[in-house]
Amino acid sequence: MKYYERLVDLKCFSRSDVERLTKNKYTADSLIKEYKRKGYIESVRRDLFVAISMETKGPVANRYLIATNILRDNYISHHSAFEYYGYANQVFYEVYVSGEGRFVDFEYDHITYRYVAPRIGAGVSLKEDGVRVSDMEHTILDSINDFDKIGGLEELLRCLELINYADEEKLLLYLEAYHKQVLYQKTGYILEHLKKQLRISDNFFEVCKSKLKSSVRYLYTGIEHEPNTFNKRWKLVVPPDLMKLVSKGADVNAEV
Known part of the structure; x- marks a missing residue:
């Protein structure tokens, strides 16, 4: 001992x-x-x-600290970052980890640790508890970009409904780093439904809109086989009523 x-x-x-x-x-x-x-x-x-704790017989490190220490510069991302901040509707038995250090997915203590290649390098911080995690704006964009692979659209919307502020300057900075037209489209479309709650100005959406070209995109793969509508403003094929996917928010998008 x-x-x-x-x-x-x-x-x-x-x-x-x-x-x-x-x-x-x-x-x-x-x-x-x-x-x-x-x-x-x-x-x-x-x-x-x-x-291992002698009292609980379980690991003294939580899943987020374990993930941070898998390899150098790893950080918590996507839905796991929402969980860390307390903005997740559900807690998954998976931890999503990004960073330069790649690893093969593995399981420990009934939790699966999954590597996701980073899209941008900015917006990552080391917290006082030793956890390295993407900041809120980085997390929002990662989650919008990858919701069809991680968590799904409904869970993304439920997470976003729990957030009461997003820094639009950071969002624009990270969107520029992403350099993807379709992400400007998806981000503008989704966040416009929550602009009052997130305290995002109209200018943010005009900047996003200015990045659009003539191409039409789908909000997610497979929507062409579901009830859908074309959103002319964002040049996206989208669900007929986005916020009906979640139980609350019936009037969140009333002015959109």
Whole structure:
């Protein structure tokens, strides 16, 4: 138990972290084997370990801290970032992780950790609890861009309904970094339904609209086989009434 409390303080750690504690590579290897055998620590994946609480018998690190430590510069993204901020309608048994460090999806403690290639580099911060996460505006754009793969449109809308402010300058900065016309279309269309709640000015939507060209896009794959309508303003094929997809928000889009 000599090093246990220090490992609990670290929560997540690598083999090299244990070597720094013991000052000896061979001692570190022996310690890891012994502590795993006694249930003091568990292996999350190759070269990533977590300390186990003696009280709860579960990992002392939560899913978000574990995800942050998978590889250097990894951060929580997409729906998992909404969860971290407390803006998710549902908590998934998956954690979405982005960053330069790629990894093969894996499962630990009934949670699946999934890698998603980053679209932009800006808008990531390290929080006081050690979690690295995309900021709210980065998260909103990632989630709009990928909702057909992660979470779905209804869950995205429910998450957005819980947010009471979005920084439109950041949104425009990140949209420029994305450099995708269709994302300007989708973002303008979706956020215009929530512009009062998110406190986004009309100027934001005019900037988004100015990026549009003549091409018509679908809000999501497969909508052409469902009831739909053409939104002339955003040149998008969309559901007949977007906000009817969620239980509340019957009058959210009354002025759109």
